[in-house]
Amino acid sequence: MFHLARSVYKHWNLREQHDILILGLDGSGKTSFIESLKAFLSKPSKALSKIQPTIGQNVSFVSMDTHHIWKIIDVSGQKSFRYLWDSYFNKENVHAIAYVVDTSDPDRLQESVNELKARYTSNPSSVDIPIAIVLNKADQCLNISSFIDQFTELMLELDVKRSNVFQTTTNEPNDLQEPSEWLRIQLQENKDLIAPSYR
Template sequence: MFHLAKGLYENWNKKEEYSVLILGLDNAGKTTFLEQIKRTYNPNAKVIPLERITPTIGQNVHTISIASNYLKFWDLGGQSELRTLWSEYFEHCHGIIFVVDSSDKDRIEEVSKELIKIVDSSENYDGLDTSIPILMLANKQDIPDKLEVEDIKEIFNKLAEKLNARDSKVLPIIATKGEGVKDAVEWLNVRLLRNKVNKQPKYK
């Protein structure tokens, strides 16, 4: 009887878990963004000093508890040789965050090409559900000579439209200072919960 009651209690108290991919070119600020999420939502988590963050080889994974559910973030390496692995994660993800270095105007065309590949994956790879929310973060908005959010929207909105993304957004952030991080996470969390009728969460 005790084991039955324990099993029922554990089942009732399971929380929904959503997997979120953090994508972007190398040096866009993906890992810094994830570290600031940890600082904001898990104050006791082990964090990397921002000045010691190095390019991600493989992946960084961290789970936070927010409201009544969990968000599991997958920070994937952004070097050109690692981007081919991104599509392997599409099938099980519930949302995508694409981080852009707003100060690197020379690589904005490369950003566009990578977004097009995600669009192509949605057309050729059954695992990417086009109902999932997609959030683009215009990082490094504190750099004087930067692309404005409106400029980045021009690139992103066309691709989001082609992808048929039902929920998409461009938000400004300054990852090194933590500015905009909470707004980004909360925007995404609302959309993940709203979309669970299309993309079921896991339970943990």
């Protein structure tokens, strides 16, 4: 009887874990986005001034509530590490993707579009993974509409089923309300297609 009670208690206290992959070119602000997201969700976070470029990958966990936890996987955007992206870019390994783009550097827009397109092209099942395109540093961009248009067209071209484009600034945490809420909704609505793990 004790074992049954313990098993029921353990099952009752398991939390849904959703793995969220954070990608983007080097310098796009991925880690700043993650730390700002943690701060927005009132979770412990690093000061933006202390953030270093990601080498390889970083993994962190964010407890959303008593029943849900996000595992956030931040993979380096440096060219020599981008081969790692393919290891995660399928629905067996992640439940959602946030693709961070530095809109203050228009010279790298095409490179950013091409890298994302290459991953979808080589991993066809990834069209089922919800993706938030995060146009970071939007306050420093002179032509934000070109970024919005390029990524909107890319999502249509690739037939991605669940995608959205968001504008954020690292200094304005409230900008993260919309993408974080959108991701939360997509993770719940997509559970039948990409089941969460439990911990």
